Amino acid sequence: MAQEADAVPAVAEAEGQAPAGQEFSFDLLTQWMRERSAQPYTAPVSELPANIADLNYDDYRHIQFRAQQARWREENSQFHVHAFHPGWLYSELVDIFEVQDGVAQPMGFSTDDFQYYGHLADVFAEGEALPGAVGFRLNNPLNRLDVFDELIAFVGASYFRALGRGNFYGLSARGLAINTGIGSSEEFPRFSQFYLEKPQPGQRNVIVHAALDSQSVTGAFRFDIRPGEETVIDVTARLFFRAAVEQVGVAPMTSMFLYAENNRSNFDDYRPQVHDSNGLLVLRDGGDVLWRALNNPPRLASSYLSESNPRGFGLIQRDRDFGDYQDPEARYERRPSLMIEPIGDWGPGNVRLVEIPSDLEVNDNIVAFWVPEQKVSAGEEREYHYRMRWGDISPEPEAELAYVYETRTGLGGVSGVENAPDLRKFVVDFRGGLLAGLAGDQEDIEALFTVTGGEVAGSVLKKVSDDTWRLVLDVELNGATTVELVAHVAGFGRKLTETWLYQWMLEA
Template sequence: MKEKAGRSYEPASSEFPEVLAKLTYDQHRAIRFNPDRSLWKDQGGNYRLQAFHPGWLFKEPVELFEVVDGKARPVHFTGADFIYGEPLVPSDFKDIEMPGIAGFRLHHPLNTPEYFDELIVFLGASYFRSLGKGNVYGLSARGLAVDTAIAGPEEFPRFSRFYLERPARGASEMRLYAELESERVTGAYQFTIKPGANTVVEVDARIFLRDDVQRLGIAPLTSMFLFGENDRVGFDDYRPEVHDNDGLLILRRNGQRLWRPLRNPDALALSFFAEEAPAGFGLLQRDRSFDHYQDTEAKYQRRPSLWIEPVNDWGKGQVMLAEIPADKEIHDNIVAFWVPEAGTEAGSEHRFTYRMIWGRDPEPGTELAKVVATGTGHGGAAASDPDPKLRKFVVEFGGDALSGLGADAPVEPRLSLQKGSVKHSFVQRLEGGTWRAVLDIERDDEEIPVEFILALQLNGADITETWMYQWSGQS
């Protein structure tokens, strides 16, 4: 892939069977892989592979190779490997020559020993997503992001070829390799997948730039936040919250934890958190109560969190969070990734190694109390007339560092603001041991966002993680 970066990009062949190219959304979703044709099904191992059918949106074929004893052999699929439901006619696909596949998924006995659950899926550009025990699919990851949320167009590199090591009988982990390519980048990736209550995916990414890139995004995460307890303006819905994840957590090298609740803004909102050699970051779904979602189909309380833990030194850079306006839950409107400070010119090379931890609770432990809820509403007294420049923010913290304190403990807020001022604030202990900070904030200008930093202190030392927020628009 390094050698390829010195040559011009060659897109996938435009030759594509007409019967596949003309597939509509409804026709494509009527095709499913025949589980009896799963790769490695008859070898008695812990992994099985099923392919996704090309066509509809997936017109750039992906090549697949099986690696046995260090040698790679191509794996081909035909129409006989798939089941064609109505409105399709199976005979139309009987003798078709597949140019490749759209992607694939690995199955593994994740939740019970008897059933091969879906474990990880690679489908579309460099997108993939995985599950921990008891999860249902939610956020996605990507191999690389190129020029996301800049003035010009975004570039979407794609995994064009995969090499999968044939899993040994009884193997607990799975290893595969991928080639990544686009007009301005190439990449060589190694993935080591370790299923469990939290599924760990170890990534070794070698990235080579063909041309200059304005913003390189490492370990990109893509999620959905429509509305939640802190931001539901304009949504008339019986469900209290609709989101795959509710916050961005950043663990700094010095142990400080930054929690940023997600929002669905009125306009594109970008936030940058400058770091050096970060200990980790991720998009989390902390709220696990069904009562807070009330959705028996989407099961948002079971969506996975995803934690990124760097292994090598990532140097100086920024964690970028992009929040994009969305009016439906079908849109992934949240993006987060690491932006290295330097080395995005043509000819530069990068190596990033990191762990991805997918599951119900992958974030690292801490003695600090965590943010457990964020609420907002119009400022002032309950009976006062709303003032667009005044808003109330209610932040609740919970954890051992707070639960043992009495209501008279000298807990104080550490609060800083940009483009706003505090009109009224207090901290109080709630029943059950959580603590609440209540802030009435007046903004300087309705067109300029107010930036918050808040933590609770005891005797001058932080006893909670740091809550960060941006007030723009109405919420």
């Protein structure tokens, strides 16, 4: 087990006897973490034996949990528990408990639970108890009744990721983000203990509890996980702050955006696009919908979208055709989107988007989260409830607002002639909604736009297909190195499209 000073109460175990068990409930976990927050933070110490501490990247890839050793496999359960082996980058052990009838028992793991390939078969002896696990995953018959596929995985700090039906793993979520992208040192709270409620036979949901700890905060988390076409997770986060925090990021998510039609010229690659997500979607309290097209900027970029009690926000993968990517291995068209839907009144704050320059698709360079307006003080307690939806999350076909189908950029001006070097063209396609049914010569609609840091040298709005309208903006720099663009189409006294936002950042 992971060793931590003054940790959450451990399950009692008398010498030579089976574990006696520990009473457990979410309210008890809440009280433990409240008490823990009054004590100084102690970093986890995990003493790993040499055969685990010496594992490298190639070694770790040759270790696999045996499916036949899955916990709950013999219980006619809809969920199977697999552990993640310690080693390589994963050295911080976590405690994993099974909860049944209000009593928590530790889940122990040994070398018999894992398959060791190649030379590792001689490194690990049979029946050797492992010092612990570094996380776990839950498998479920998500796609076929006769196959238990990976549904959700918790491993590393407070990171976790889930799948809807037909998805491949892509973006991740976190329990909490502390001081992300503000210049000072970022803090990474970690889930140190997990309590898994054993489901009844045939039960379609599973409950996972987690204890969170870091220098500034402790927390008790409850995840109610319901797999399906969209996998839905209801989250309760109870937070206890040891110290004042400059920036708290609630419901954070992390993704990857390398390139698409807006910056493809920067990459010499046969694939048209490479990204796990291509936009930040915000559902405003009044019904407006914002679409912030993602970018891979030349330097660290931040966007703050001021909101009061938003209905939802998330990182979305809208391009869902194989031809959009032409990558038969990565299958970016099957990466899940993730929407956060606040439950209750979150009050005023900002949806913050952080974009980090990246040259490689292995780097997660996109972060989004909610920043409450009210600063956190030492000794404060906060509670947040929200719903997570993991899946395709495509635009509603019956929605009245047309959605942003594509964002393209290129050299500004007229094609075929030499144009000013500080002129840039932005092409936004809006698809569907009531707008799709209007004739191309309709005179009662117009494009409304604002540009901060530049000036619009020309604009055109026209219908280009049965269901798509295109807005073209030529934007000229006025000395700024960052230009903010906002646009939508309106008519008949109402908005007809989502509001498109974009940040054009030049080399400093």
